[in-house]
Amino acid sequence: MAAAEYTLIYWPMLPGRGEFVRLMFEASGTAYRDLAREPKEKGGGVPAVLRYTRGEVPGPTPFAAPILHHGDRVIAQLPNIVQYLAPRLDLAPAGEAEQVLAHQLQLTIGDVVNEVHDTHHPLGNGFVYEDHPEAALIRARFFREKRLRRWLAYFEAAIERSARGWLVGERLTAVDLSLFQLLEGLAFAFPRAFGEVRAEIPRSMTLRARVAEQLAEYLASTRRLPFSRHGIFRDYPELDGSAG
Numbered sequence: 259m260a261a262a263e264y265t266l267i268y269w270p271m272l273p274g275r276g277e278f279v280r281l282m283f284e285a286s287g288t289a290y291r292d293l294a295r296e297p298k299e300k301g302g303g304v305p306a307v308l309r310y311t312r313g314e315v316p317g318p319t320p321f322a323a324p325i326l327h328h329g330d331r332v333i334a335q336l337p338n339i340v341q342y343l344a345p346r347l348d349l350a351p352a353g354e355a356e357q358v359l360a361h362q363l364q365l366t367i368g369d370v371v372n373e374v375h376d377t378h379h380p381l382g383n384g385f386v387y388e389d390h391p392e393a394a395l396i397r398a399r400f401f402r403e404k405r406l407r408r409w410l411a412y413f414e415a416a417i418e419r420s421a422r423g424w425l426v427g428e429r430l431t432a433v434d435l436s437l438f439q440l441l442e443g444l445a446f447a448f449p450r451a452f453g454e455v456r457a458e459i460p461r462s463m464t465l466r467a468r469v470a471e472q473l474a475e476y477l478a479s480t481r482r483l484p485f486s487r488h489g490i491f492r493d494y495p496e497l498d499g500s501a502g
């Protein structure tokens with residue numbers, strides 16, 4: 259079998275930002291190497307990620323994962339990876355205006371992901387959740403009450419504007435896959451708060467179901483990593499306002 263052209267480098271054992279890239283390969287039926295999920299003895303595991311971020315691999319050093327290695331190119335920053343891969347995997351919209359809009363929406367999804375991360379890491383990456391649960395409660399409440407509905411209404415309006423059931427253009431593109439993943443993550447991390455909004459975003463829920471249908475084989479496979487209490491989307495009931 260021919261070697262995969264694309265290599266994804268991302269922390270093994272959690273979906274995180276790597277999953278947004280993985281979905282592009284899976285949806286387009288593109289062979290890829292998921293390097294850090296291979297055994298350490300074969301060059302995988304966490305050391306694989308560190309080799310890249312420590313500059314031990316030729317090419318520009320990425321600050322953080324996800325990382326895409328394609329030929330002699332080493333590319334980081336999730337929206338940048340999506341922008342690079344989308345036309346190559348036939349997951350980009352057709353014209354420049356729509357491509358710019360897709361990138362805008364992709365960056366916005368990245369903003370939401372950052373805010374979700376901050377609900378359990380309100381004081382930054384140097385702490386673990388258990389260090390500052392009170393701050394996390396405040397941050398998560400702000401997210402649930404002031405941000406979640408606004409973010410979701412924004413994507414819903416984009417789908418309504420496109421009038422084809424997708425965020426941009428007339429068919430599924432990479433940013434739809436990212437919205438799917440975002441909705442999956444929100445439903446996992448904030449089942450109560452998300453449950454209160456879902457009736458207000460019917461187009462987004464339909465998009466989510468359509469992507470799930472298209473990816474059914476992958477989603478049922480062991481290649482799909484489950485959400486947990488590692489990574490971005492974490493199911494702490496207290497942060498969903500539903501504990502106690």
Ligand SMILES: N[C@@H](CCC(=O)N[C@@H](CS)C(=O)NCC(=O)O)C(=O)O
Pocket residue numbers: 274275276321322323324334335336337368
């Ligand atoms: N803005 C970057 C964020 C990358 C990022 O924060 N990656 C996390 C994992 S999801 C990481 O590896 N962080 C390690 C660090 O920041 O030192 C992107 O969208 O790719």
